[in-house]
Amino acid sequence: MRLSPRRIFTIAAFTGLALLSAAAGRPPSPIVAAEFVFPPSAPPTPQCHASTIVELANGTLAAAWFGGTREGASDVGIWFARKAGGLWTAPVEVANGMQPLPPGQSTALPPIMPCWNPVLFQADRGPLLLFYKVGLRPSEWWGMMTASADGGATWSPARRLPEGILGPIKNKPVALPGGDILCGSSTEDRGWRVHFERTSDFGLTWTRTEAINDGTAVGAIQPSLLFLRGGGLLALGRSRQGRIWEARSADGGRTWTGVRLTSLPNPNAGTDAVTLHDGRHVLVYNHSETARTPLNVAVSKDGEAWTPVLTLEDEPGEYSYPAVIQAADGAVHVTYTWKREAIKHVVLDPARF
Numbered sequence: 001m002r003l004s005p006r007r008i009f010t011i012a013a014f015t016g017l018a019l020l021s022a023a024a025g026r027p028p029s030p031i032v033a034a035e036f037v038f039p040p041s042a043p044p045t046p047q048c049h050a051s052t053i054v055e056l057a058n059g060t061l062a063a064a065w066f067g068g069t070r071e072g073a074s075d076v077g078i079w080f081a082r083k084a085g086g087l088w089t090a091p092v093e094v095a096n097g098m099q100p101l102p103p104g105q106s107t108a109l110p111p112i113m114p115c116w117n118p119v120l121f122q123a124d125r126g127p128l129l130l131f132y133k134v135g136l137r138p139s140e141w142w143g144m145m146t147a148s149a150d151g152g153a154t155w156s157p158a159r160r161l162p163e164g165i166l167g168p169i170k171n172k173p174v175a176l177p178g179g180d181i182l183c184g185s186s187t188e189d190r191g192w193r194v195h196f197e198r199t200s201d202f203g204l205t206w207t208r209t210e211a212i213n214d215g216t217a218v219g220a221i222q223p224s225l226l227f228l229r230g231g232g233l234l235a236l237g238r239s240r241q242g243r244i245w246e247a248r249s250a251d252g253g254r255t256w257t258g259v260r261l262t263s264l265p266n267p268n269a270g271t272d273a274v275t276l277h278d279g280r281h282v283l284v285y286n287h288s289e290t291a292r293t294p295l296n297v298a299v300s301k302d303g304e305a306w307t308p309v310l311t312l313e314d315e316p317g318e319y320s321y322p323a324v325i326q327a328a329d330g331a332v333h334v335t336y337t338w339k340r341e342a343i344k345h346v347v348l349d350p351a352r353f
Helices: 003-022
Strands: 032-035 045-056 061-068 075-086 092-095 117-120 130-135 141-149 181-187 193-199 218-227 231-240 243-249 260-265 272-275 281-285 295-300 309-311 321-324 332-338 340-348
Touching: 045 332, 045 340, 061 117, 061 130, 061 332, 061 340, 075 117, 075 130, 092 130, 092 141, 181 231, 193 231, 272 321, 281 321, 281 332, 295 321, 309 332
Parallel strands: 045 117, 045 321, 193 218, 218 272
Antiparallel strands: 032 340, 045 061, 061 075, 075 092, 117 130, 130 141, 181 193, 181 218, 218 231, 231 243, 243 260, 272 281, 281 295, 295 309, 321 332, 332 340
């Protein structure tokens, strides 16, 4: 295989880092590789944000994000790329806000609206699902979804989710033992409030819980879902109170404890987390109450105590809205917003945490 200069540089750089760490007596870095999904020097849109990453049924990776002139502009659509032959394909726009207006809304609203927060999910024995939001602002947006039977090469016509259903609001759903897909969701129209949505037929029909917080004492949104030992679920997410919030469920996400603040800082920015094959939990977040830098990784055995293990970024600028998965081969993949100019992809070895 002929390697591109960028690929050669990446391999050489991280081989060098591993050798330097070994020579200095330090444990090797968990970072196996780092790259951009598209070059920052040649972005498909002026700005980008809110990436999502998934392992496809054939074992390759795919990512999506929203991009356009700026967040909230009418030209913001959902962009998608796959990793083929070791390189990311050229991004393509797979969804936009050009659609019939929802019932009851004034025809004075713009005919094209911005898209927000895509979420990819590869269902077992099912299609690749893409959820996203459309609307002038988060307090008014509605949920949309489309599906692909060929790993994102083609997509079904986009459809609006039922009234009151938004889909996973930022972070990936989880597949429950009984086959249901559980989505962490939230609303911003009457305070920041968290709820959970469930589908057993790949998004055709839905149920949802009531909000688990009143949006006043703690303004909470954007849950990630973790599997606790013993069968419980843990939700973590973004708050307005300078701390990551958490809630727990003992019945598969049908009922939840109230939201409470953890000791982990949060600068009113998105987080994401995943439960590893070995039962540990990985959290990617900004370890700050005020800034979207640094971007950090922490690990927990029980969902209670978190140990910092890695700083992904610590330079000035915005490094935010991470998405994290573990692939079938055990590697942990993280994507995140890099200065609103690009989407960065980092591969981690969890054995080095």
